[in-house]
Amino acid sequence: MKSSDTHTAGDFDLESESPAAITLGKKVLAVDAERGYVRASYVAGDNFVNRGGRIYGGFLAAMLDGLCGHAVRLTHRVPGTPQVTLELKTSFIGRADKGILIGEGFVRHRGKSIAFAEAELRNEQGELVARASATFKIGT
Template identity: 35%
Template sequence: MAGNPGIEPRLLELIGQVPFWETVGISLDNAEVGRVRLRLAMREDLRTFGERRVLHGGAIATLIDSAAASATRTLRGEDEPPWRGLATTDMHVSYLAAVTGGEVIAEGRVLRAGRSVAFLDVEVRNEDGDLVARGSATMQIRRAN
């Protein structure tokens, strides 16, 4: 973790307040200022129906949104009061390859951030390191003051 050793514990505390992460199965792998890595294991209930039964695109989009939000949250300084909120105002997802099993890893990074908005890029790779999806997001930051 570069720069701020308090980031991961703070993120884990926030994640604990979002039961949806547990429902989907997203876990925090690493966090540093402006970057996060999240993981999502393939489960039967996350597969599409039909012959191929690949990881549902909605699960991938959720992972991208979660990585973007988490990377944004790493920007809050230790001395800064908790933010009033964070909202995804725009998100684009490109699906590049099907995921048939195993785990996917999302790397989210802040491209640019101001006081009230952040722009992010997220790459999702399979266990072999192949790029399976890419996303971009714009997050609104609602600071305490």
């Protein structure tokens, strides 16, 4: 795959996702490796609900971390290059109910050993639910 290719959901399979992403019901909808961009959906079911009947913030943070990390991973010249989240700042903005959430992750800046990314999650009506920014250490 060339880094400038844009892909759709048919280009991906569950084997390329982490067990955590599978647990979150992640389905990749599109990627653009050249831009460091990913769009994905998540399934927030009954097992994601807190006592107030909304999606627990920790699940939303995990989705956002995954989107940021996926966007950064797309920019690696060598597939499989290790990376780790150094910092994740999450803002919970809107109501997150059970159902499908759509997220987008973007690389904002990429250096040799550090990358900065942002992500957003929206409900099926397109309303912003949460937003995050993350810093990643790249390599060992």
